[in-house]
Amino acid sequence: MLGEFEYLLITAAAGLADKAYGAAIREEIETTTGRKCSIGALYTTIDRLETKGLLKTWMGDATPQRGGRSKRMVRVTPKGVQAAKAFYDAVIRVSRGASWAANRTGSVS
Amino acid sequence: MLGEFEYLLITAAAGLADKAYGAAIREEIETTTGRKCSIGALYTTIDRLETKGLLKTWMGDATPQRGGRSKRMVRVTPKGVQAAKAFYDAVIRVSRGASWAANRTGSVS
DNA sequence: ATGATTAGATTTACATTGTGATACTAATGG
DNA sequence: CCATTAGTATCACAATGTAAATCTAATCAT
DSSP states (O other): OOOHHHHHHHHHHHHHGGGOBHHHHHHHHHHHHOSOOOHHHHHHHHHHHHHTTSEEEEEEEEOSSTTOOEEEEEEEOHHHHHHHHHHHHHHHHHHTTOTTSOOOOSSOO | OOOHHHHHHHHHHHHHGGGOBHHHHHHHHHHHHOSOOOHHHHHHHHHHHHHTTSEEEEEEEEOSSTTOOEEEEEEEOHHHHHHHHHHHHHHHHHHTTOTTSOOOOSOOO
16 A cells, blocks of 8 residues: 555646656655655655556656756656556545534435 | 654544544555555554544444454544644655645645 | 353554655756 | 756655563352
């Protein structure tokens, strides 16, 4: 099963689509969660997810800005999407009936 | 932030209410998730959550059955409920827009 | 009453995941 | 040609997740 931060990372990367690369993903995570995302957390997790085949990464070209360095681009693989879905479904299913979860019927309006 | 298994455990315990004790929680987790819950995972996590103040436990009396041993009863503290809610909300918020998440508006039917 | 059986809890050791701190790399601007 | 800067890489450690084996005491059958 995915860890919680792994899920966050995959979700952020998926949302950024072809604009997904290390620093941008970090930015995204920080804005959507409101909490700090350390550099270490980011790249070690990217590495691990790539090893597991849930992400694919490659070096893109540099930002044409002062200091712009070659970016590590990220793409979520089908297997990654599947794992994310499994995580999400598990949380929803388990939470059914919990007082803190919106009392959903399972059907969507 | 809570880990994923910690969330599972709190949710199961909350659902069982005053019938929540080690073995029952384990049973609950296995049926709602469909995956094995090892003994070690269970009690070490209970210990950790208690240390963090998210659970309170005490020894109850034995089941009046052959081998019935004193049960370790579990109650989720207000702080525990709060942590679970935070975890749940974080997952929902972050997943907004993800292809694998049901496209919910935030309102509930 | 005594040993086998059994529900349940505990412990230990290790694997996986999460995180801060620090260092590296190369392009740009002056 | 060096200071600055966007971005990546690495390291060491903390927190979480898990399997396997063991302990405990109440009941049952004899």
